[in-house]
Amino acid sequence: MSIVVIPARDEQDRIATCLEALAGQSVGPDAFEVILVADACVDATEARARAAAERHSITLSILTGPGEGTGPARRLGMDAAAQRLRELGTENGLIATTDADTRPAPDWLERQLAHIEDGAQVVAGLIQLRAADAAELPDAVLNHRAQDAARRMEEVLVQDPEADHHHFAGASLGITAATYAAVGGLEATPALEDEHFAGRLAEHGVPVLRPHDVVVETAARTDGRASRGLAVDLAVSSWRERRRYRVEDFDELQRPAWISGVTVIIPTRECASTIAGVLERAVAPVLARGWVDHVVVVDANSGDDTAAIAAAAGARVIQQDAVLPDFGPAQGKGDAMWRALCLTQGDVVAFMDGDTADPVPEHLLGLLGPLFRHPEVQFVKGSFDRPLQADGALLAHEGGRVTELTARPLLNLHFPLLAGFSQPLAGEFAARRELLEQLAFPVGYGVEIATLVDALAICGLDGLAECHLGTRQNRHQALRSLSEMSFAVLAAVERRLAGGRSTTAGQYLRPWEDGGYVRVPVAERPPLASLQWACSVRDSASAAP
Numbered sequence: 001m002s003i004v005v006i007p008a009r010d011e012q013d014r015i016a017t018c019l020e021a022l023a024g025q026s027v028g029p030d031a032f033e034v035i036l037v038a039d040a041c042v043d044a045t046e047a048r049a050r051a052a053a054e055r056h057s058i059t060l061s062i063l064t065g066p067g068e069g070t071g072p073a074r075r076l077g078m079d080a081a082a083q084r085l086r087e088l089g090t091e092n093g094l095i096a097t098t099d100a101d102t103r104p105a106p107d108w109l110e111r112q113l114a115h116i117e118d119g120a121q122v123v124a125g126l127i128q129l130r131a132a133d134a135a136e137l138p139d140a141v142l143n144h145r146a147q148d149a150a151r152r153m154e155e156v157l158v159q160d161p162e163a164d165h166h167h168f169a170g171a172s173l174g175i176t177a178a179t180y181a182a183v184g185g186l187e188a189t190p191a192l193e194d195e196h197f198a199g200r201l202a203e204h205g206v207p208v209l210r211p212h213d214v215v216v217e218t219a220a221r222t223d224g225r226a227s228r229g230l231a232v233d234l235a236v237s238s239w240r241e242r243r244r245y246r247v248e249d250f251d252e253l254q255r256p257a258w259i260s261g262v263t264v265i266i267p268t269r270e271c272a273s274t275i276a277g278v279l280e281r282a283v284a285p286v287l288a289r290g291w292v293d294h295v296v297v298v299d300a301n302s303g304d305d306t307a308a309i310a311a312a313a314g315a316r317v318i319q320q321d322a323v324l325p326d327f328g329p330a331q332g333k334g335d336a337m338w339r340a341l342c343l344t345q346g347d348v349v350a351f352m353d354g355d356t357a358d359p360v361p362e363h364l365l366g367l368l369g370p371l372f373r374h375p376e377v378q379f380v381k382g383s384f385d386r387p388l389q390a391d392g393a394l395l396a397h398e399g400g401r402v403t404e405l406t407a408r409p410l411l412n413l414h415f416p417l418l419a420g421f422s423q424p425l426a427g428e429f430a431a432r433r434e435l436l437e438q439l440a441f442p443v444g445y446g447v448e449i450a451t452l453v454d455a456l457a458i459c460g461l462d463g464l465a466e467c468h469l470g471t472r473q474n475r476h477q478a479l480r481s482l483s484e485m486s487f488a489v490l491a492a493v494e495r496r497l498a499g500g501r502s503t504t505a506g507q508y509l510r511p512w513e514d515g516g517y518v519r520v521p522v523a524e525r526p527p528l529a530s531l532q533w534a535c536s537v538r539d540s541a542s543a544a545p
Contacts, residue, residue, distance in 0.1 A: 001031065001085065001088050001091070001094075001114075002093060002094040002095075002109055002113065003025075003032065003033050003034075003081035003084055003085060003095055004032055004033070004034045004035070004096045004098065004109070005037070005074060005077035005095065005096070005098075006018065006035070006036050006037070006077070006098055007037045007039055007065065007070050007073035007077060007097075007100070007170075008039065008041065008045050008049075008100035009039040009040060009041055009053060009067075009070075009073070009225040010041050010042060010043045010045060010097075010225065011041075011043075011045050011100035011101065012041075012044040012047075012048050014053070014100050014101045014219065014534060016044055016048050016049070016051070016052040017097070018100050018103065018104075018326045019034070019049060019052040019056065019058060019060075019102070020056060021052060021104050021105075021106075022034060022050075022104060023056030023057070023058055024106050025104070025108065025109045026110045027110050027113065027504075029057050029058055029059070030061075030184055032096075032109060033059040033061065033084070034053065034059065034060045035060075035061050035077045035080055036049050036060060036061070036062045036063070036092075037065045037073040037074070037077040038063070038065060039054065039061045039065030039066070039069075039070075039073040040065060040066075040067030044310055045100075046062055046407040046440055048380060049062065050539075053077070054229040059543040061080075063077060063080060068188075068396065069227060070190070070225070070229070071186070071187065071188045071189040071193030071228045072190070074097060074186055075185060075187070075188040075193070077097070078095055078185065078186050079185060079186075081095045081177070082180050082181060082185070084176045087176040089163055091178050091181075092116075092176050093176070093177050094109070094112060094175075094176060095176070095180055096108075096109060096112060096173070097173050097174075098171055098219065099170060099171045100168070101218060101221065101224075102171050102216045102217060103130070103216065103218075104215075104216045105216065105217075107213070108125070108172070108214060108215065108216060110475070111213045111214045112125070112174040115209055115214070116174070116176060116476065117310075121175065121176055121206055121207065122173070122174070122175045122179060122206055122209050123174040123208075123209050123214055124167055124172065124209065124210045125171075125174070125214035126164070126165065126172070126211075126212055126213075126214060126215045127167045127169055127171050127172055127215075127217075128215075128217050128218070129217070129218060129220040130217045130218065130219055131187040131470075133153055133220035133221065134292055135236060136207055137220055137234065137396055137495050138218075138238060138241040139236050140237075140355040141237040141241060144237055145155075145233075145237070149166060150196060150278060152166040153166040153514070156210070160207070163210040164210055164212035166210070167210065168194060168195070168210070169194045169211070169229075170193065171198075171216055171218050172195065172214060172215070173231075174214070179206060182204065182206075183200075183201060183204045183481060184200070187200060189445075190227060191226045191228035191229060192228045196240070196291075196328065196414075220234060220468065221234070222234050222238055223235070226305075227416065228396060228416055235461060236416070236420040237344070237420075239417075239461050240463070242462070243370075243377070243464065243465040244422075244465070244466050244467075244468070245366070245369065245466070245467040245468070245545075246291060246366070246467065246468045247362040247365055247366030247467060247468065247470065248364060249369065250366065250368075250370075250372070250373065251455065251468075253372055253373055254372075255289075255290055255291050255372055255385045258375075259347065259348055259371075261294070261325045261345055261346030261347055261348070262292045262294075262346050262348045262350070262368065263292075263293065263294040263295075263344045263345065263350070264283055264284075264292055264294070264349075264350045264351075264352060264364065265296050265297070265298060265337060265349060265352075265534065266278065266279075266295070266296070266297045266315070267297075267298050267299075267320075267333050267336040267337055267340070267349070267351070267353075268298070268302060268306050268354035269297050269299070269300035269302055270300075270303065270304050270306060271293070271304075271354040271355050272302070272304035272305045272306045273296065273355045274355050274356060275309055275310050275359055276312075276313050277356070277357075278317055278352065278353075278356055279295065279297075279310060279313035279314065279360050281359045281360060281361070282352070282356070282360055282361055282363045283295055283315075283364060284313075284314070285298055286361050286364045286365055286368075286378055291365070291368055292362075292364070292368075293319070293409045294316065294345070294346060295315045295459045296316045296317075296318065296343070296344055297310040297311075297315045297316070297318070297354065298318050298320050298336045298340040299317060299318070299319055299320065300318075300333075300336060300500040301319060301320070303322060307456040308317070310354075318340065318343065320335065320336040320339055323339035323340065323342070323343055324339050324342060325460050327525070330443070331443035331521040331523065332443045332444035332445065332447075333427075333445065333447060334443045334444055334446065334447030334525070335443035335444075335521075336396065336527060337351055337441060337447060338441035338483075338525040338528070339344050341361055341433075341436060341528065347432060347433050348430060348431070348433065348457075349366065349431060350364060350368060350428075350429070351365045351430070352364060353427045353428060354425070355527055358471070358472055359472075362470050363472065365466070366380075367467065367469070368381050369467065370378075370465040371430060371431075371432065374460065375506060376463060377463060377465045378431060378435045378455065378463040378464070379429065379430075379451075379452070379455040379459065379465070380431065380464075380466065381421055381423065381425060381426050381428075381429045381433060381464070381465070381467075382426045382427060382428035382429060382466070382467060382469045383423040383468050383469065384423065384426070384469055384470060384471060385470070385472075387473040388406060400423060400425070401469040401479075401482055402425060402482050402485050402489060403423055403424065403425045404487050405486070406486040406490060407424050407425050407449055407489055408488050410489070410490065410493045411449075411493075414493060414497055417456060417461050418452060418456060418461075418464075420466075423449045423466075424449055424452055425449060425489065426448060427448060428469070429448070429451070431451075431455065435458060437528040437529040438458055438529050439451050439453065439454045439458075439529050440524045440525065440527055441525045442491075442492045442522065442523070442525075443521045443523050443524065444488045444521035444522060445489060445520060446489050446493075446521065447491060449489050450493075450495075450496065450524070451465070453493065453496050454496070469532055483508075487508050487520050487522075488506075488521070488522055491520075491522040495524070498543050506519050506521055506522040506523070507519060510537060520536055
């Protein structure tokens with residue numbers, strides 16, 4: 001006897017096809033049962049599964065999953081399968097698991113049982129992308145997948161020279177009930193539970209058979225329910241091909257008539273040595289091209305001549321503390337951006353840094369280009385080659401330390417759909433005002449990652465883009481200062497996790513000689529769309545000279 005376990009969340013359009021494939025198994029429907037774990041489904045998955053099982057004479061049990069991800073759901077089903085096999089007196093029976101969007105080959109169970117009879121304890125099947133689905137993916141995505149498969153195969157062959165393939169995934173996995181019990185079952189991780197399980201099997205010295213004759217077809221979808229896995233990998237790879245641009249892509253582009261206004265906002269603090277260059281060399285040529293209508297410098301009460309220099313270069317200058325004074329003094333860059341957003345108009349807004357040492361028009365053109373050409377794009381991040389200047393030498397790829405050591409690992413852990421962004425903390429980004437006014441703005445250094453994460457939640461991955469703008473250098477901060485910046489980034493991300501764990505206090509303990517703690521600004525300003533008075537403030541203020 002075999003038990004097939006299928007975790008499913010809102011798979012009403014796919015579950016019947018999967019069960020039909022199981023109904024056609026060469027072992028016959030009397031040789032196995034199916035446990036479907038309906039994991040927080042709000043659609044007709046259960047009803048369609050029952051109908052398909054009745055139509056094809058499949059013995060089906062439906063369990064209610066905990067709604068905590070594929071791992072806990074698959075664990076629940078496999079534990080129940082092990083218990084069922086014990087009740088049937090077949091503790092060495094087969095627990096086979098697949099996914100709701102697969103089509104197991106007609107001999108899928110037969111071949112697993114044959115391998116178990118020959119002494120295998122765990123059988124990892126070959127997983128093929130459904131041809132019709134794969135044909136819709138960009139060639140570059142398929143090529144990348146093939147390269148990754150070759151690399152993973154090399155790793156597998158080191159441990160198992162007899163392996164036919166590299167796959168080990170919940171979409172096609174079989175294990176004897178006795179082995180399942182001996183290793184302590186599947187780990188209930190929210191996602192990638194199969195990879196964790198592979199590690200557990202290795203720790204217990206259980207070999208994995210990877211034969212070529214145990215096959216399932218799986219949907220090459222980019223809208224999967226799991227937080228990690230094939231669908232996420234394909235979504236990120238497809239996004240990279242469709243939504244990552246280079247500024248050269250927009251050389252001949254004209255501003256479309258349906259863009260009613262474009263505003264550039266530049267937050268500054270002690271930027272007297274760089275702000276004129278940003279305005280004259282990066283912004284002015286784009287203004288002359290007719291792409292920009294308004295330029296606003298929002299200054300943090302700089303003690304140097306930043307404000308005067310910016311005004312002399314033609315920008316409208318406002319002091320951040322003078323805007324929305326009921327909120328008290330501005331607490332950082334994000335706060336300044338939010339206040340300036342409230343004071344400006346234009347249905348597209350671009351944010352630029354005022355401390356760029358080598359500004360060029362492309363830094364702005366590349367932010368606006370995707371928004372001008374693609375109406376479905378809502379949010380554009382800039383990306384740069386960021387060399388680090390040290391001891392008179394430029395070190396390639398050594399800039400952006402907070403990005404590499406804090407932001408990128410956080411996104412991979414919690415928001416992997418954003419893992420394709422080269423520079424998630426880039427201060428240069430542009431977006432449609434309608435979207436920006438739906439976003440909360442952390443007052444400090446968390447603003448860049450927070451707006452990116454929240455934009456994903458509102459408009460989806462396909463509404464986001466990134467454009468490579470060339471090379472640039474910013475002022476590089478001391479490592480200890482970057483530690484506080486990382487703290488703000490971490491607080492912004494944690495606030496966006498389930499349960500909102502980050503504190504608003506922002507106390508950052510310092511172990512160095514000066515002791516004590518500093519207060520890192522981590523408060524957030526609410527979305528402007530939630531403030532009824534925001535539009536009237538903006539309209540009256542933007543009319544001012």
